[in-house]
Structures are given as structure tokens and as C-alpha cells.
Amino acid sequence: MKSEKIREPRPKDRDRDHDEEPRVSTLKELLRDKPRRGRPRRQVARQNVYVALHPEQKAQLDELAGRLPQALSRADLPDLAVSVLTARVEALRTAVVGRTREIPEGVTDLESLYLLWDVELPRREPADKWTSIRLSPQQVLELGRVHGTLNAAFGANRSEVFGLALALLAQFLERHPLAEAQMGLSDVREMIFRA
Numbered sequence: 533m534k535s536e537k538i539r540e541p542r543p544k545d546r547d548r549d550h551d552e553e554p555r556v557s558t559l560k561e562l563l564r565d566k567p568r569r570g571r572p573r574r575q576v577a578r579q580n581v582y583v584a585l586h587p588e589q590k591a592q593l594d595e596l597a598g599r600l601p602q603a604l605s606r607a608d609l610p611d612l613a614v615s616v617l618t619a620r621v622e623a624l625r626t627a628v629v630g631r632t633r634e635i636p637e638g639v640t641d642l643e644s645l646y647l648l649w650d651v652e653l654p655r656r657e658p659a660d661k662w663t664s665i666r667l668s669p670q671q672v673l674e675l676g677r678v679h680g681t682l683n684a685a686f687g688a689n690r691s692e693v694f695g696l697a698l699a700l701l702a703q704f705l706e707r708h709p710l711a712e713a714q715m716g717l718s719d720v721r722e723m724i725f726r727a
Contacts, residue, residue, distance in 0.1 A: 579672050584660040584691040589698055599705045601715045608717055610665040615724045616704050617697035618674045620649060635685055642686045651699040
């Protein structure tokens with residue numbers, strides 16, 4: 533039997549083994565940032581939506597923030613306002629479910645909705661200034677749906693629709709004081725849809 537020689541690594545090979553970083557799989561790198569199906573592991577970022585607000589409405593946002601529970605902040609107000617508006621419009625749809633209408637016959641313009649829901653009519657002044665509100669993705673969809681309905685029915689723009697949502701939120705917080713409650717955003721939304 534022949535004796536086999538054991539090959540010792542050459543100095544060049546030894547240096548290469550120590551200097552190289554461990555290889556990373558290319559497929560693993562590609563899949564790392566790929567969006568996954570199902571519920572996201574972290575909270576989804578809010579999106580900017582631009583609306584024109586009157587200075588009184590901006591001041592109202594600050595005032596309403598004081599009526600929220602400790603767990604919520606001013607940034608949660610637009611989401612809550614859209615939730616209240618969505619709940620009210622869904623109640624309207626339910627009221628006319630047997631007919632081929634989205635909105636009852638007596639509601640002929642946006643002001644009719646203010647009167648129907650016993651909310652103070654907004655001021656129509658040219659002092660409105662564009663600002664961005666931040667909404668969760670679901671609330672962006674809901675605002676778009678309601679805006680589409682009210683735009684088709686009355687020609688209402690997004691700023692007018694959000695102004696109505698803000699007025700409805702103010703009315704909701706007057707009727708259901710939440711400042712002392714220990715509630716999160718999802719709890720308040722549930723309460724809005726139950727009321």
C-alpha cells in the first residue's frame with residue numbers, strides 16, 4: 533500500500549481563508565425585504581392625506597385632543613373622526629337597505645347631513661389652508677369610500693367630508709366623555725361602531 537501524503541495548505545490558501553467574510557445566500561438576501569402575507573408584524577405606518585381646514589377647525593383639533601383618554605394623542609384624532617363618519621354613513625345605508633339608494637330621499641345636499649345628524653353647520657370662508665392629516669391605511673380607504681359616495685351625491689370634496697367627520701367626532705366626544713377612561717385606539721373604535 534502506498535502511503536498517502538497529506539497535503540498541507542499553502543500559505544496563500546491559509547491567508548484567503550482568514551480574510552474572507554462568511555458567504556451570505558443571495559436568495560436569503562432577496563427574500564429578507566420581501567413583503568409577507570398576513571398581518572404585519574409591526575404597526576403599519578400612517579399615510580398623509582391633504583385637506584383644507586379653517587383655522588377654527590385646527591383649533592378644534594387641539595381642543596378635542598384634551599378630551600381623549602391618556603393612551604391616545606392628537607395624532608389619533610383623524611382616524612377617530614373618519615371612524616365616526618364611517619359609522620354614521622353605514623347607519624344611513626342600513627336605513628335604506630331595501631331600496632336602490634345609498635342615502636335617504638330627504639338628504640339633498642351636504643348641509644342636510646349636518647341637520648340630520650344635529651351638527652352645527654360649517655363656516656364657508658376663503659381662509660381655509662391646506663394641511664396634511666395622517667391616517668391609518670384602513671381609515672384612508674374608509675375616507676375614500678365616504679368621499680366617493682358624498683362626491684357622487686352632492687359634489688362634496690375631501691376637505692368638506694373631513695370637516696363633517698371632525699364635527700361628528702366633536703359631537704361623539706360630547707355625548708361619550710372618554711378623558712378618564714383607560715382605552716386604546718381599537719377600544720374607542722369599537723365603542724364608536726356600537727354607539
